[in-house]
Amino acid sequence: MNTAEIKSISDQYLFPTYTRAPLALVRGEGTKVWDADGREYLDFFSSTVVTVVGHCHPALVAAVEEQARKLFHVSNLHYCEPQALLAQRLVEASFADRVFLCNSGAEANEAAIKLARKYGHSTGGGRYEIITALGSFHGRTLATIAATGQEKVRVGFEPTQDGFRYVEYGDIGAIEAAVNDRTIAIMLEPILGESGVVVPPDGYLRELRALCDRLDLLLILDEVQTGVGRTGAMFAYEHEAIEPDIISLAKGLGGGFPIGAMLARNPIAGSFDAGSHGSTFGGNALASAVGLAVLDTIDSEELLENCRAMGQRLRDGIDALPGSKVESTRGKGLLIAAVLDAPSAPYVDACRELGLIVNSTGGNVMRLAPPLTITADEVDSGLEILGEVLQ
Ligand SMILES: Cc1ncc(COP(=O)(O)O)c(C=O)c1O
Helix, strand or coil, X not given: CCHHHHHHXXXXXXXXXXXXXXXXXXXXXECEEEECXXXXXXXXXXXXXXXXXXXXXXXXXXXXXXXXXXXXXXCCCCCCHHHHHHHHHHHHHCCCCEEEEECCHHHHHHHHHHHHHHHHHHCXXXXXXXXXXXXXXXXXXXXXXXXXXXXXXXXXCCCCCCCEEEECCCCHHHHHHHCCXXXXXXXXXXXXXXXXXXXXXXXXXXXXXXXXXXXXXXXXEECCXXXXXXXXXXXXXXXXXXXXXXXXXXXXXXXXXXXXXXXXXXXXXXXXXXXXXXXXXXXXHHHHHHHHHHHHHHHHCCHHHHHXXXXXXXXXXXHCCCCCCEEEEEEECCEEEEEECCCCHHHHHHHHHCCEECEEEECCEEEECCCCCCCHHXXXXXXXHHHHHHC
């Protein structure tokens, strides 16, 4: 099928819940993807910040093939080796003591919200309110749209789940002012991803940790977008040398295979026991095998180092485009925003027409998040197209 045919069937039969560009991808390899009409593109968006080790990485393909020949799925009423090994690996790589595996970012956040509430009940007092940030994005389920600090995602779905309060991102004083005797947790993205790669002031996470310790609150970090190497550290909280109480992961964890995870430390993790939470597919054998392969690949190919180096190269290259539409850049590692002096959407379309996939988070922000495997030559090829479009 060509792009027009795929588009026509999709437009007829799928709910129109996404604003799609006229692009149907059929093949990928590393940073490169090909559309149904045979055109090649550089994917500087990792298909929504997901394909962290590039498209169809041979180690991931091998993990899928090997596990698929053995067993796709194991009931969570039984034990499953890849699931056990993935949980062990995530605990060893992080602050956490326990892992709950699920299938997406929203589910990982649901698990985090439930765990915080359960902890509020099990420690007495039944504290349940969670403070989140204006402009945050935590998912599309009913609890996560309530957690999301954007009115537009809740409109038409009222009454929404209560128990969330929203404060200005990056402002510790605003959080402290919002705390009351019902507050159990603060839940934040280390960098606001969907709202335009907004990086908080240096020291924000450290101050948050201190505030949570002082007021006996849980610190939940939504690392769905920033986790698994995207910012040049395995988890973004490492940049400020703090340890949160709970984090959520998804996107990069499966490198394109659907998986999510909620990680927590003791004693908070102890609030979940048999029957507290569950998911038929969570930690599915195939998904877990791929998750392990992603973590192995990040280590064996030293991709955190590459992420930092290529992130710097890309950002420096954008900053150096003379006389361009770019007013400033921001971000960490390979999660980068170019803030333009005009709405970004037409420039994103123009990049795609020249063979470069980037993203508009709305307004003037162009988001770039290539795979951690990107090479210097690929960065430079992308910069050439950006130069052509933005200068
Ligand atoms: C920070 C953050 N949290 C949660 C989500 C929701 O993840 P999912 O779409 O996998 O449910 C996203 C998705 O963009 C995200 O960026």
